[in-house]
Amino acid sequence: MAIAPELWRAAFAHRRYALTLLLAHLAGAATHVPAALALAATLTGVAHRDTSLVAAGAVGVVAAAVVRLALSAAESRAATRLGTAVTVDVRDRALASTLTANRLHDTGTRDGQTLSALTDGVDGTDVYVTRYVPAVVTVVVICPAVVLALALVSPAAAAAVTVGLIAAVLGPVAWKRSTRRRGSAHWDSYEALAADVLESLRGMKTVRVLGAVPAVRARLRARSDALHRATVSVMRTSLADTAVTDLAIQGGIAVAIGLAVAGYTGPGAGTFALYAVLLLASESFRPVRDLARQWHAGYLGLSALPALRALHAFDSSPPPAAQDAPAPATTASVAGGDPPVLALESVRYRYPASDHDVLAGIDAMLSPGALVVVTGESGAGKSTLFDLFLGHLSPSSGRITMRGRTPGPTDIAVISQRPVLFAGTIRDNLTVGNPRAGDAEIRSACAAAGAAGILAEWGLQAPVSEAGTSLSGGQRQRLAVARALLSGRPVLLADEPTSALDEHNAAQVMDALRDAATDRLVVVVTHRLDVLSPLDRVFLLRGGTLSLREPAAQR
């Protein structure tokens, strides 16, 4: 028996559906007892040529079957509702945590792993709550009840069945740890294969160009073999489980029947007692047999638990980014109010694993009016500074404030080095941060971002392929600037926004950002000094400190 408290809590969060399911399942399982007794009466009637007893017994058997059919329909309905409610909860929470912003340049998880947890892992929880949970409850409630009924007919047979039940339920516990270990090894292999397949599909063009197809194929084959070995290993444990359970069940039934036969007192009441013991002994084990069957069905959900826990799928409160964000400003320009000024006061930052500060006490006031540019050598700490602005990292000491408060994720829009567009239309991509933006607003943001030509050529409804591969790097970059402008956020951070662009396109994007900097704070990190203008405020990040460069020194 594998009890996963999170999954039980997830099920009972929907108390009505969970209780309906349990009651329907328990009642359905309970009908097997009167059915067995009715069958014992029928058989006794046949043995004694008592047609009225045969008829009464047959009616009982049919009535129990009809009731069970009705209960089974109610159980299916409740299971569908409960399974849907639980998987929606679990998937929503896991998705919310997946969609929480991570550091700009590093993330510890692989997309394929996350995808497997969100799909197969979550589906596994459905099977666990709708089939395994009722099976466990039925073992706990129905088995003792049937044993009690059996004890009324034959205490010795009931004792034999009790021993068999204990062995059947507790036997597999002996190698529980090994079962768990093999289960998580199986899930890890499954996730690793999924992650490699997704990565290979995404990088297929590069793989082909590099002539690396055979190497990738070999890696996937090795992953697939590892998954096969892990699956076989799980099957071995499960076969051992089944063998122990079956041995205990068959042994319990055989001893109970032997005792019943030994105590047979001859025709009359003894015949009914004999049949009742034969049938009830078998019925006592029915819930255990069901449990063993459902164990295999719910196993994937159980082994996916660590991955789902890592995605906070069972946390009671949603992660901060999943909470409702304030609605974006309704125009492409920033809503009125004081200008957004980012104040950095003695900001220090040191990575936990490092022995020195990346940022060693930065003081600066960054304000709109001119483009703010941060430049510096590779490794100087520019991305670290952005992560601090975005709240992905917290200063080791000092503070960053915007109008006296800590800037929130919804204050800042980011244009990354490799902007990601999504499958959909150009319009969908532009309005992702501001779904209420109208056509006029979109066109004016595109004009400001130097993307008017793209709209003129393609139109707002033109389809964009996954990851925006149907557009050139420059087109993606300009649409990303338009998208950031449309989001109406008061601060815009651009990380190397011209790295993929030729001189002409780079100048266009920088001009768009300069225009945007009139009414919002625009901070650009770049190595390219050729795209700067004498009007830009250029800061040099070196040795952990930020210093303003003279305009003359910019080129």
Ligand SMILES: Nc1ncnc2c1ncn2[C@@H]1O[C@H](COP(=O)(O)OP(=O)(O)OP(=O)(O)O)[C@@H](O)[C@H]1O
């Ligand atoms: N998670 C981390 N743990 C320890 N050190 C880190 C971590 N991330 C970055 N660093 C170190 O911090 C320093 C600053 O890194 P950062 O990525 O901020 O530099 P950067 O200026 O953005 O570099 P580039 O221009 O190459 O992107 C580097 O020396 C880097 O090795």
